[in-house]
Amino acid sequence: MTSQSASPSMNPYDAMSPVAQAAYRARAAAADIAPLPRAAKDDALLAMADALEVRTAEIVQANAEDVAKAREAGTSESVVDRLTLTPERVRAIAADVRHVAALPDPVGEVVRGSTLPNGLDLRQVRVPLGVVGIIYEARPNVTVDAAALCLKAGNAVLLRGSSSAYASNTALVRVLRDAVGGAGLPADAVQLVPGESRDSVRELMRARGLVDVLIPRGGASLIRTVVEESTVPVIETGTGNCHVYVDAEADIDMAVDILINSKAQRVSVCNAAETLLVHQDIAPRFLPRALEALAEAGVTVHGDERVLPYAEGSKATVVPATAEDWETEYLSYDIAAAVVDSLDAAVAHIRLWTSGHTEAIVTTSQAAARRFTQLVDSTTVAVNASTRFTDGGQFGFGAEIGISTQKLHARGPMGLPELTSTKYIVTGDGHIR
Known part of the structure; x- marks a missing residue:
């Protein structure tokens, strides 16, 4: 063979x-x-x-x-x-x-x-x-x-x-x-x-x-x-359901500038703001200006029942917010907005709905800033600064590989x-x- x-x-x-x-x-x-x-x-x-x-x-x-x-x-x-x-x-x-x-x-x-x-x-x-x-x-x-x-x-x-x-x-x-x-x-x-x-x-x-x-x-x-x-x-x-909280002791000019930059500087990115929270004590002075500024930027506001009255007589586009709005990463010219009773109420809202990415507080009170940064558990907490700074390039890291919202090995940019x-x-x- x-x-x-x-x-x-x-x-x-x-x-x-x-x-x-x-x-x-x-x-x-x-x-x-x-x-x-x-x-x-x-x-x-x-x-x-x-x-x-x-x-x-x-x-x-x-x-x-x-x-x-x-x-x-x-x-x-x-x-x-x-x-x-x-x-x-x-x-x-x-x-x-x-x-x-x-x-x-x-x-x-x-x-x-x-x-x-x-x-x-x-x-x-x-x-x-x-x-x-x-x-x-x-x-x-x-x-x-x-x-x-x-x-x-x-x-x-x-x-x-x-x-x-x-x-x-x-x-x-x-x-x-x-x-x-x-x-x-x-x-x-x-x-x-x-x-x-x-x-x-x-x-x-x-x-x-x-x-x-x-x-x-x-x-x-x-x-x-x-x-x-x-x-x-x-x-x-993680996704970026980022919040801007305007405290009772905020500088209104600063708050408007930070809000508009956080929301409208570039809407299609994960560090753009998606929710605005306003302390009830500053709402009568802040919200009329904020809604006008958002309207000029082309932003539609999804407001709760305490926000809606401030839209009367303004150029703002304000629609009633639904439960889905609080958890939505819009990546568009939309923002959810609510009036809250206190800083702690703002923190409670953030804890319930945040994706853990970035939250910002605007305030002149060091005590409020300190409490907010202690209580909010996200990758980045900004004090008197835009949420748009949560970025590897902005932090000096070079072009980031991503923003981690977990707590093991890597967190943040x-x-x-x-x-x-x-x-x-x-x-x-x-x-x-």
Whole structure:
């Protein structure tokens, strides 16, 4: 009987799905990037920023396809605004990448250290997380922010944006990979997860052992799905049902300015205010001016029964609030409003309805400010400042990876340190136990 020659061994990648292949490549890239010095990573980031500017026309052209499809599908203008890339926005994104390059490298930082009584030297140092998966909706700027921050922190990133931004994300990742590879780093440190169907999302969520952590960015439904269905550890980012509370002792001019900036400076973002709470003692002086200012900004007010009378004779558009309004993240020119009896009543309302993102108080009373900051448990509590400051860039962290509303590992705007873990290094001199 004639024996047959053995067939060549199959490449293990051949049996893997495209998503698994991408994850394996990311793990290999992460291992190569983790020990790199800061200079090598910064050179790659600067190359990314330069490439974004040089190839802006290519990026904007791809984005125009997504924007046209979104409008044809009847997508709201607030979502279209998030989706849109202009040459000015691309330049701003490139500037954010350069900002990240200028930030200190968190990898290798000693978090704490000591010499134990037995003479052992103990150090806890920051190390990369490894492979970070980002699942996000129609915001192509997240593609670049995530890639830059993950690379600076020594991680590889798997990017899964929504199908509505597929052309934009494909163009952006192509530009970023070319720049990273040209700088001498593995291009697979930045990858777009293959596929546009939900199957690729589900596979990414179940890639435990290949992906070290997932970070969802988007609406409540997306975040809830990732948190509930993922077997990969998740850092939960949250929706922004942010509140502005105008205290009895507020400066009215300041309060109006903060309210309008918090609500109307850009409505389609998670740190925009969605609810206004006004102390009953200042309501007769504040609300008429506030409603006029909101009307000039094009904002519709969903007011409770104590707010509605102040709309009589004004230009304001005020409609009766429903129970759903108190929990809604509008992301539009709408705001819920209520008059409350006291600071404690405002805190009780916030505790009941907040998403835990950002709350602001406007007051000249240090005692009121101190009590509000002590009682409100959100990622950020602002005193006499707009809710719009809750942002990694505004906090000096560089382009944030997201705003975490959980309490484990990371909370609030997530910069470079939040994209690292730690390990202990124990050094002895022949020590045995």
